[in-house]
Amino acid sequence: MAMGLIIDAVYFITAALFIMGLKKMSSPVTAARGIVWAGAAMVVASLVTFGAPQITLNLANTNLQLMLLALIIGSAVAYISAKRVAMTDMPQMIAMYNGMGGGAAAAIAAVELVKLSAGAESHGLTVQVLAVLGAVIGAVSFSGSAVAFAKLQGLMKKTLHLPAHQLMNIAIFAGVCVLGYLVSTGQPVSFDYVIWFFILSIVLGVMVTLPIGGADMPVVISLFNALTGLAVAFEGFVLNNAAMIIAGTVVGSSGTLLTQLMAKAMNRSLANVLFSGFGSDGGAAAAEEIEGSMKEIQATDAAVMMAYAQKVIIVPGYGMAVAQAQHKLKEMEGLLEARGVDVKYAIHPVAGRMPGHMNVLLAEAGVDYDKIRDLEEINPEFPIADVALVIGANDVVNPVARTNPDSPIYGMPILDADKAQNVIVIKRGQGAGFSGIENHLFYADNTQMLYGDGQKAVSELIAGIKALQ
C-alpha cells in the first residue's frame, strides 16, 4: 500500500512539474530550464511506475523482460534520430514522435479491449466508452501523423484526392462510429469488432490527411498533437492514472489553442484546412493583369544599397530555409552592423513550415532573438526602413492580401515589405509562389529582383559589402 502512496505522490509532482515546465517554456530566457524540469519529471514518473501493482518486478518475468527491451529499442531509435535530424526537418520529426504517442495511446486501449473480449471483467460503461474514444483519437493521430511525416519528408505526393473522397471519409467515419458504439457497449466485447474498429480508425487518419497540402501541414501536425494529448488523457481515465489525465488534457487544450492561432495566421479556418485542398480551386487568379515589370538588380549594387542604409529589415521565408542560407544571413548581419546599419528580422507567423520554425533556424545560425520581430511589431517599421530584403518568402509579403478581395489569400495578415523605401527580393527564378498566386510586390516600382539560390546570393552580397571596406 505504501508503494501506491509513493506512486500517487510522484505522479502528483510530475503533473505539477509538467505544467511549470510548459510555463517556463513560454519565455526564451527560461525555456531551456522548462524542458529539463519536464524531463526530470518524466524520468521519475517512469521509474516509479516499475513499482505499480500491475507490474511484476522480477527479471525472470517475461512481461518485464520484454518491457525493458521495448524501452531500450524505442529510446535508442528516437534518441539517435532526434540527434541526427537537421533543423529544417524538425517539423516532420515532431509529427513522427507525436504519431508514436498517439499510437501508444491507441495500443493501450487495444490491450484493454482485447482483455475485455477475452472475458475480463468490465469496469463499467464509462471506462469502455473512454477507452474507445481514446483509441479512435490516438489511432487517427498515429496514421495521420505518419502521412504528414511522409509528405514533409518528400516520400509521398503532396496532395492526393481519391474519387468521392469526402463521401468515402464520411462512410469510414460512420463505420468507426458504429463499430465504436458496438465495442464500447458490448458485453462481452466481440474480438472481430475490436479488430475492424482499429483498422477503420487507422484508415480514417490516412484518408483525412491525404488531401491536405504541404502548406497546411503545420496546422495539421499541431492538431494531431492536441489529439494525442486528448487520447492520452482518455486512456489515463481508463488506467486511473492522474499524471496521464492532467498532462494529456493540458496538451489537448494548449494544442487546440496553438492550432487555432496557426490557422488564423494563415487566414484559414480549421474546417477549411481539413476539408478542402488549397489551390485546387484556384488557378483563375493567375490570369489577372499586373502593372509594372520585374526589374533585376546585381548583387554588388544591392550590397551597396544595404551597406549605406540606416535600417535594413530581412524577411526570410521557407526558400531561405531550403537554401540553408541562415548562416550566411547571420554573417551579413554582422558586417552590416559593423557599419552601423540597424538590422532586424521580420518573421511572419507562418514563415517556414511552422510558427516559430524560422526563429529556430535563425537561432541555429546564432541570430539573437531580440533582433527578431513578429508581424505586429515590425509592420510599423517598414516605412522607415531603407531596405527590405526578402529572401525565399513570397505569399507572406504579397500586397494582394490587402488589396484584392478576389484573391484566395485576401485578408491574410502580411508583412508590409512593400512599404519600405527599397525592396530587394532574392528568388530562384521568375514564377509564382507555393500557392500559385502572382506576387504584385515583385512588380512594384521600388522592388528589384536578385535572382539566384538563396545561399549563393547572400554570399555575393557579403562579398559586395566586404569590397566596400
Add this chain to the structure above:
Amino acid sequence: MIEGLPALYIFMLSAFTGYEVISRVPVILHTPLMSGSNFVHGIVLVGAMIAMGKADGVLELSIGFIAVIMAAGNAVGGYVATVRMLEMFHTSKKQGAK
C-alpha cells in the same frame, strides 16, 4: 480512484490550465513549445508500461510491446528535439557577458 464528478473537475481545470499556460507564449517559441508539449504527452509511456505489465498471452504482449516502444520514442524523441531547439536561443546580453 478518480471517477465521476472529481474526474470531470480535473479534466476541466487541466483544460483551462493548458489554455492559459500557452496563451502567453511568444510566436518565436511556438515550434519549440509544440515540441515540448509533444514531449509532455510522452507520459503515455507510464500507461504503456502498466498495460504491458498486465498483458496476458502473445497478442496482448505484442500490442503492449509496440505500445512501450512507441511511447518511449515519443518521450525520448520529443525531449531531445525540444532541447536541441531551445539550446539555440541566445540573448545579446549573454553573448556580451561571455
